[in-house]
Amino acid sequence: MFDLIRRRLLTALPTLAAVIILSFILMRVAPGGPFDGERPLDPQTREALMSAYGLDKPLHEQITLYITNLLRGDFGPSLVYRDFTVTDLIARGLPVSLTLGGLALLLALILGLGAGLTTAARAGSRIDHGIMLGATLLTALPSFVVGPLLALLFGLWTGWLPVSGWGDGDARHMILPVIALALPAAGAIAKLARAGLAEVLGQDHIRMARARGMRWSRILIVHALRPALIPVASYLGPAAAGMLTGAVVIETVFALPGLGRYFVQGALNRDYPLVLGVVTLYAGLIILFNLLADLAYGWLDPRARL
């Protein structure tokens, strides 16, 4: 297991470097710049700003400088939010995004596994067909459709829940965005868990456990669940990444002060260091999630342990 972690960390570095360099170049290739507002700046001010932020240097020098600073933990200054460094902005947005994504992932797992277990235990029944139809619908509806629908239903029409803002971490503000982010993933997890269980339940070791006179509930949970979760585990890495990127949309829909909002704003304003900082952070988190998913895989299936 430690070998796996060590190997993953070693491959993570070149991956991160590639992500940074590519995004750096892509950002610069995009037309426009950080100081192209509606009212053009006079050339002298513009020159001064460009040189102050080092944007007049050759591209490769800028990349080298950026990476050197990054290694010291410095994400650089924001070009648009002039009084803040990128580190400040991330420190404000990250807790919101992580809370949102973490809670949504947890909810998706609870709903998805619950639905998967229920349907597999009652395969072929009406409950099975009903839940699976619902799961298919949920996977088909992206969160930016579910989000506004939920806001309309529970916010605007009934007035039960707030539809916008973070309210300084008030739990009521979190409910709708978390649900909107969780539902598509819950549908996918339910379908994977159901299919995984259906396959495992037909295997010889389940018949063996039945022959031993085990209770059906015990067979499901002790003998069938873990191998059945293997497809779910391989989905969780990408799903956790999807929670982060999906959060970009949800944070915009519900006007939450998370990373996603800074990301969108930064991209529109050509705030190079801000966008790069968020991309680097996302890439690091995605690599971490995939490693966690692989570790979970080893726990679920001892044959995969090396």
Next chain:
Amino acid sequence: MTLLVAEGLTIVIGGRQIVHGIDFFIEAGRSLALVGASGSGKSQTCLAPFGLSAATVTGSFLFDDVELVGAGEEKLRHIRGRDIGFVFQQPLTALTPHLTIGAQLREAWTQAGAQRPSRAEMAAALDRVGLDRPGERLDQYPHRLSGGQRQRALIAMAIAHKPRLLVADEPTTALDAVLRTEIMALLRRLTVEQGMAMLLVSHELATVAHHADDVAVLHDGRIVESGPARQILGAPKSDYARALIAASPRLDGPAPILGPAGAPLIEARDVAVSFARPGWRSGRLEAVAGVDLDIAEGEAVAIVGGSGSGKSTLARAIARLGPIDSGEVRWRGAPLPSRKSMRPHNRAGLQPVFQDPVASLDPLWRVRDIVAEPLRQLRPDLVDAAVAARVEKMLAEVGLDPALANRRPSGLSGGQAQRVAIARALSPDPALLLLDEATSALDVLVAGTILDLLGELQRRRGLSILMITHDLAVARRLCHRIVVMDAGMIVEEGPTERLIETPRHEVTRRLVEASR
């Protein structure tokens, strides 16, 4: 005391009646073997009354004076958990993969309400079933154990809650000949030690008769003969029982007639094959370590050994169907090209038949196209009409009705499917047939007829055969010469009769013992 009484037991699956009102009983502490071909209903007889199959059961099935026919699932579950131990055919898949042997043994131990066992008690239980290093095994996951070791662990679990009846459904069919004898002897010993009754199900009359008190021979869902094992084996009254006994290959009895051997066909020198160890562990696993093997024209040679002895790997390396590290193979004096540079005329001379006939036939193809495929690939000179004529001739030669040519594999029985596989292998007129456990997935009766067919083809066509098997008795039916392998090396080889009568190596002696 009578523990189990079945009267007029009838079993219906999917509207088809497969067991027709059979009667049998088992006294406490005694053993009964239900013997029959596949489809005789023997497995359903031992599973359905206990609620382990989707079948409908009628008649009467009394266990310890409790009627099981018509009992609810909850009651059956309770009885299974308390009084019955089950051992099934497939040891490789019957253990839960993510729980250690110890965790599973503990679960089995306590299933009838017993106290949680200590590690020492569990280790002693594993020791009793002949598992080596029992303390270590408790912490191992099932995939670390071989098939034979897993079957021993499963037997330990089946008897851990001290059941009164052990139901063993083909417990040794998936194991090699040496293990088969050991496991049967183990089951016999445990039933005696623990005073358990045993219901044994098998298709091998000769093997089980040595290990059971009574035998009931099942044919098409009816008991055709029953009585003490010794009596049925020694003086069978029914034709069916006689046929079963005659069909199982034996080491004694008249020697088969074999065709003459000619000039060398295959000369393999110093063949070595190794595999990378699984995962990231370094080093290689040596499967075959520098082996020589010769086969003459018209000669049948068997490679015999236990599982993991390297026999299949060697045969595949020689036939260019598997990897080879080093070594030379000559075909009629000229070097045989490597696996990737084999040309159609090379392949045409050397055709394989594998163990599972159904798995080796494409389920979507018709028999006609399956048999014609090698001809299209390896004999491009033949026109369509010639191919069709040959397909018909091949089917006739392997004893199949030409009307089957339009069927798909799912519409064939196991024996028919294996005949199709043999017809396919013979269609490009090979000089050598590679038989990789070609009869071990078949019923005794069917396997017997397939062996007879192969012997006849061998004599008539002057065919060379390279046969891979774990069973000396099967090899004896067909082969001039036997090569015994163990741990990647040839430990003994010689003419069949000499090798069986005066085995020189310990491994050979064990194989001979297992086939007695």
